Amino acid sequence: MAFGTNIRTYFEGKWHDGDVPIMRAADHGSWLGSSVFDGARHFDGVTPDLARHCSRVNRSAEALMITPSVDPEEMEAIARDGLRAYGPGQAVYVRPMYWSLDANELGVGPKPNSTGFALCLEQVAMPDPEAATTLTRTRFRRPVLEDAVCNAKAGCLYPNNARMLAEASSKGFGNALVADALGNVAESATANVFMVRDGVAFTPVANGTFLSGITRARHIANLRADGVEVVEAVLTFDDFHAADEVFLSGNFAKVTPVKAFDDTQYQIGPVTRRARQLYWDWAHSAGS
Numbered sequence: 001m002a003f004g005t006n007i008r009t010y011f012e013g014k015w016h017d018g019d020v021p022i023m024r025a026a027d028h029g030s031w032l033g034s035s036v037f038d039g040a041r042h043f044d045g046v047t048p049d050l051a052r053h054c055s056r057v058n059r060s061a062e063a064l065m066i067t068p069s070v071d072p073e074e075m076e077a078i079a080r081d082g083l084r085a086y087g088p089g090q091a092v093y094v095r096p097m098y099w100s101l102d103a104n105e106l107g108v109g110p111k112p113n114s115t116g117f118a119l120c121l122e123q124v125a126m127p128d129p130e131a132a133t134t135l136t137r138t139r140f141r142r143p144v145l146e147d148a149v150c151n152a153k154a155g156c157l158y159p160n161n162a163r164m165l166a167e168a169s170s171k172g173f174g175n176a177l178v179a180d181a182l183g184n185v186a187e188s189a190t191a192n193v194f195m196v197r198d199g200v201a202f203t204p205v206a207n208g209t210f211l212s213g214i215t216r217a218r219h220i221a222n223l224r225a226d227g228v229e230v231v232e233a234v235l236t237f238d239d240f241h242a243a244d245e246v247f248l249s250g251n252f253a254k255v256t257p258v259k260a261f262d263d264t265q266y267q268i269g270p271v272t273r274r275a276r277q278l279y280w281d282w283a284h285s286a287g288s
Contacts, residue, residue, distance in 0.1 A: 036064055046288045050094065056214065097118055135174070135246070176189040205234055222282055
């Protein structure tokens with residue numbers, strides 16, 4: 001089932017209208033999960049950090065031992081060409097992806113230089129900035145590099161995220177606040193996380209168990225440039241219960257306010273609102 005509507009797919013060197021088939025039954029990516037992707041956003045006529053997302057999908061491929069087959073600059077040009085079919089008021093999710101076509105001689109690892117590539121555009125509205133979510137704890141944790149490809153945006157990681165969300169939903173919450181292997185806060189099930197206490201913004205220090213996101217980095221830079229102190233630190237669940245504000249940071253929504261973590265309630269506070277406004281101001285001024 002498609003994530004959005006008004007889909008266009010770049011595959012085998014040309015654009016196709018709709019959600020076209022791209023994998024064969026015997027592709028390594030189909031039965032052994034060797035797939036990576038990235039996601040950028042197009043809204044209000046801008047596509048912030050598209051070049052960085054195109055570069056990261058190639059790094060993800062290399063981490064999963066898939067040979068990247070499209071240069072980031074070419075990938076960006078393909079995406080911008082496809083976006084011309086959308087109107088100025090249409091928000092689009094931009095998803096480049098790779099998967100391995102063939103297995104190596106042992107049948108488990110991906111074969112070098114045997115790569116499938118597609119780029120999918122789906123019209124998906126930007127979320128309402130006042131639509132806050134809720135968080136709860138989950139028994140599932142973020143893996144470490146010795147267990148999984150934490151340094152890639154890999155499809156094989158997402159069943160773990162999905163069961164986090166399923167557990168949170170079963171408890172009546174919108175998302176999960178997730179621990180790393182040591183029991184400290186890593187991120188949510190779907191995005192990086194910030195908390196605010198006494199006007200200072202804190203975010204979990206990148207420790208290799210989660211992707212330190214492109215949008216996360218933008219928020220840190222924007223807030224610091226605006227005079228807000230931002231600290232990357234080891235954070236506990238108790239720290240989040242003691243916070244004044246909490247918000248999620250991810251490509252899809254950019255800023256998602258959090259109104260509750262278990263029985264702790266929050267307001268959509270001034271730093272959360274400022275982070276969103278600063279991002280929008282930056283995105284439009286950057287001419288992306």
